[in-house]
Amino acid sequence: MYCVKRLIVVGAILTAMPVGTALAQGTLTNRVPESAAAGQGRLSPRADGTRAGDGRRDGAPRNIHMVIQTESSMSQQELAAKFDSARKSTQGCSFESYDVRPIDPNTYQLLKSILQGVALPNVASQGAVSIEPMEGQDGAWTVNLKSDTKYLESAKLKVANSTQGEQELAMKAEPKDKTSANLRYHSPGVYILKVPAGAEPKSATLMVTDEAKGGKAPPVAVEVAWPDSGRCYLVTLKGVEGEEKELYDTLKDGKKIANPIKGIEDATKAAIVVASFKEMLAVVIVFKDDAIQLTFPKPGGGVEPKRMWMRFPLTKNDEASISKELDEKFAGDGFKTVPAWIRQNLLGERLTPEGSTGWFELPWNAEHQAFERTLPIDTKSWQERLVNNKEFMGENAILLYEFEGEDESREIIKLDNGKRYRPYQVVGWLTGLPSAPTAGAGAGK
16 A cells, blocks of 8 residues: 655754664665865855854754655665765755664654654554564564464465565464564464565465364464555764755755655754655555545656546456557557547446446546545445455556646556556455445445
């Protein structure tokens, strides 16, 4: 799902906070050569002791600490490169060196909740199961069954790997003292699960038994979507001089920084600012009474689509077949003819297992700044299909964005993947169906 990812920049006030306990992992350090520090980017003092563009009267160098949450794929090296680029491209602010250190997501969430004055969120709560990253342990998660009588027998974890693609990892629950195990008991109803380095978890199937039901009941499969907590870092800028706003403006500038920060508050009037390396997005799918609310962002690259089109839900085979069809359609001037073709192949008014083969539109919601639609579905029929014919169920989609000119001419926009369509996995679809609400008896008829 899409999640709000933020970057918190804090001044000296944060130095007194106990963040050091989460910094046992490796550190990336970069120091400017003395020749560079004395040249470009450094500001000369004025007669009153301040520097041009410096909001501080004493003009003394200071340190800035940033607690950063990024998408799961952003490495320390990639994050460090952004600050290298920002330093080279900023004239009104300089810093002598920086450190980049990994921290665990719980530390990030705790600091965020304290600094922003909001309640600490539950990272993932899906009915009878919650999954949270373990504090101070990279790659380790707690799986809480929320019951002393429930036991986790095994788990199948679906992960994505940059080199091997999607994989399914099978894990058997081991005793508490098997500290090297990928899945082990921790306390009644609670287990520790370790995700292999370089693997990004997508979802899990948990085999759970419950002693409260008596006898030796067979394990029940519980499917959960994995919470996307991304990666978290502490970045310390040392020897900062000049106007900090100049640096933040550079970090936001897509002409100077690849994949820039999407937003950042004014740091000149407060010790805390909040920004993001990712789009500020809502949850993609929300279940309502016999309906789903779908919400998607505007694609990057400065494009301005009028509307979005979607095919969903699709199996992997469906997705491959439609992708092949679209590749053929987009040959030549297909980007101009596909809009009319889509309108000849529209979904009806309701998404049902028997009639889910058409395209449907998600109009632009100016208030929410997203493409959004509440689409009626046959909830009971989908739930029955999930139980009886799961092999025919899919959670994949294909997205297209349509531009409309002032003369009402239409064309499908080319995206940053080089194609005019984007495959997408709606992870919350299959995991949310079993508990999806209905409008009442007869609503699905």
